[in-house]
Amino acid sequence: MRLTYPSFILCACTLLFTAAVNAQVPSGADGELSKALASSKPGQQINAPQLNLTTTSTPIIELTRTPIDGPQFLLSDMPEYFHIGNGIAMQERVSAGTVRLYTYHVPTPASPKKKISAVIENLGNEPLIFKFTRYAFPTPGSYYQKVAKEGMTDFFKAAPPFKRARRLKPGERMVIDPQMDKYITKKDDLVHAWHEFTISQGARITVFQADPEDNPLTVIDTLPKLPRQFKDHPRSGAGRGLFKQADYLVTPAEKDHVYDTADGIKQLILADGKRDTWMTGYDHIADLPTTNKGNYGAIYNIKINWKSSDKRNLALIAYTPEGTGKWCQNRAMVLKVNHGSQRGGTIQIPSKNITWKQFPEVVLIQNFARKANKEIQTIELTYTPPGASCLPIPFVLVPYDPNP
Template identity: 40%
Template sequence: MIFKNSSIFLLGLLTSKAVFSQEIGVESRNRIMNAKQGTIVELPNFLTENFKHIAYDKIIQPGPQFMISDDPEYIRIPEGIALKESVKPGAVRLYVYNVNGVKEPKKIERKITAIIKNTGNKPLTIKMLKYSSQLPSTDYFFVGKNGLSDYFSSNGKELKDRKVAPGEVIAIDPKLEKHVVKYDELVHGFYEFIIDQPAEIAVLQTSPEKSSAKAYTEIKTAIPSNHKNAGRGLFGVSNYKIFNQNIINTAEGVSQLVLADGKTDPWVVGIEGESGKISKLAGNYGVIYDIDLQWKSTDGKGLALVTWNSRAGDNKWCSGMAASMVTSAGVFKEGVVQLPSDKLITKSEPEVIVIQVFKPKNIGEVETLNLKYSPPGASCLPTPLIFIPVDL
C-alpha cells in the first residue's frame, strides 16, 4: 500500500553546504526595494549557487492520492492511454501534462482529456476542491506558470458537484473535452477533488470528434512507460511541510532554500498502476510544499526574497524559467504571485524575480514567514529561494 495512514512522520534532515555570504550594494538594494512584486531586476555580480543553504526538516503531511501523467509526455500514437490508475474513496490530486506528438504519417489534431470511471456499486459524487485548466499551447512556460497560479487561486467552485453512475465514465474537466489539440501543443490540467466511491482515473488521447467515454471503452491498454520524462503513477507523497532548523538572521548574510533538486530533496516514488512497478517522479511536479521559516533581524534590516533561473546554462531547455507561488504578507500583500509578473520568463543571471520583502516588527523578535511552493512545470530545477538582508 502506498497510502498507509494519515499520520505525519519525519523524513529527516537536509543539508548545509559550503558557506557563502555576500552583501548587495546600494544600487542593487534600491532596485529590489523599488520593484513591484513579481518583477525582474538585475543584480550584477551577485548571483551564485554557493549561497549558504538553509538546513531544514521535511515532514510528509496527510494529503490526497496523487498522480501525474507525464510518461510519455509526447503521445505519439493517435489513440492511447497515457495514465491509468485505480483510486479509493477520498481526496485525489491529478496533474495532466501531455503533448500531442503525432507526426507520422502526418501531423493531426487530437484531443487529450482526463476521465473518471465509477468502479463502485453506488453513484459516485465528484466534488472539485482545486481546478486549473489551461488552453492547449506550444508556449509551455506560459501554460506551466498560469497552471500553478490558477491552482493556488482556486477554491473549486469553477465546477459544480457531479454524479457518476456505477460503471459510467465522464470527463473530469469538461473543458478538455472541447479543446482541439494541434501537433506539439501541451495540455495542462491540475485538479484536486473528493470522490465517495472507488474509481479509475485515466488520461488519454483520441480524435476530437470522439467522446472520451467511448475512447476509454475502446482502448484496452496504456502506452508503455519510456522513463524519459518526469514520470507517471500513483505517488506516496502529495504534501510536504518544511521547517528551517536554524533561525534566519539578517545579520548573517544571504541564504537560500533549495527544494526539488533530486539530491538533498529526493524525488518521491510510487507505483505505476499498469505495470505494478516502482515509479519515480523526477521533479516532484505537483507536490505542494508548505514552508514555515523562522527569521529575525538583529541589525534592523529587512529580508528580501527573490528567485532566479539557476539552471540557465545547462541546456537549451533551461534557457527560461517561469513559476507561481503563494507568499505571506510583507511589503506586498499576501497571496499568489506569478514569477515573473511583468514578462513571460526570467532568463539567466543577473536577473532575479522579486517575490516579497519582509520587514521586522521589532529588533531581535523571531517571526515566521509562510510560502507555498510547487516545482514549476516546463522549467528546469531547482529554482532556489534566495533571502537577502536589505536596508529598509
C-alpha cells in the same frame, strides 16, 4: 596546541582558502542593490551581479520535508509525447476521498487534431458523488511556460468553474473535465491540467489520447496501454502513476532554527532530486515502482523563522543558475507568499513577463521589514515545482540596509 611545520602550512592554506571563498559570498546587498530591492514589488526583475549566486558557493539552509495530510495524487506525464499515436498514458484506481490529478501531455506530432482527456469510472456498489475543489485547464498552446504559469495561477485561486456535484451510478463513467474533452489540439500543443476533486466511492481514472470523434467513455476499452517510453523516443516525461503523498511542510532541518540577517545571504534549494528527493509511487500499467522526477504537482508549505540582530531588512528572491544549458535559461513560476513590506498572495514570477533569464537576473518574491516590537517573524510560501521550467529554482534570503 603545538603545530608541526606541515600542519602550520596546511592550516594557513585552509584559512586563506576559506577567506577567499567568503570574500566571494556577499553578506547582503550593497547600497545600489538595497535601493533596488526596497523599491521593487513582488515579481519584479532585478539585475544583481554583485550577489555572485551559484548553487555550489552560496551558503545553504538545509531543509527537511515532512508529509502532511493531503490528497491522493495522480501524475500523467509519461509518455509526455504521444509519439506513436492514440493510447492510454495513465490508469489508476483511487479510494474515496480527495484526488489531485496532474496532466501534462503533447499530442502526436504527425496528427495534431487529437484530444487528450480523462475519464472516471465508479467502481463501488453505491452512487459516486464527484465534486471539484480546485481546477485549472488553461488553453493549450506552444508557449509551454505560459500555459504552465496560467495553470498554476488558476490552481492557487481554488475557484473551480464546475461548482455543482455530479453523480455516477455504480459502473458508470464520465469525463472528468468537459472543457478538456472538447478541446481539439494543434501541433505541439501542451495540454496541462490540474484537477482536484472529492469522490465518495472508489474509482478508476484513465488519461488518454484519442481522435476527436471518438466516444471517450467507450474508446478506453480498446485503446492500447502505452509504455513509459518509446524505443526511438527516449525523452519520456517526469513520471506517471499513483502517489500516496503530495503535500509537504518544509522547514529548516536544524530544530528551532531561526535565520538571522547577520548570518548573511543564504539559499533554499528544493526539487533538485538530491537534497530534496523525488516522490515515489506506483505505476499500475507497467506494474512497477515509479518516481516523479521534478515533484510536479506537489505542494510545498514552506516556513522559515527569521530575525534581524543587525537591524537589516530581508528580501526573498529567486534566480536561475548560470550554465544550465540552452533549454533551461528561461524559467517561470507562480507561488503564494505571506504579506511583507508589500501585499502578499498569489505572485507571478516574474510579474510583467512570462519568464526571467539566468543569473545575474533575479526576481523579487517579497520584502520583509524588521519590526522593533517583534523579534522573530515568519516567511510563509506555498510553492509547486513549475512545469515547463528546469529545476531546481533556488530561493535566496538577502539582507539589505533599509536606509541605503
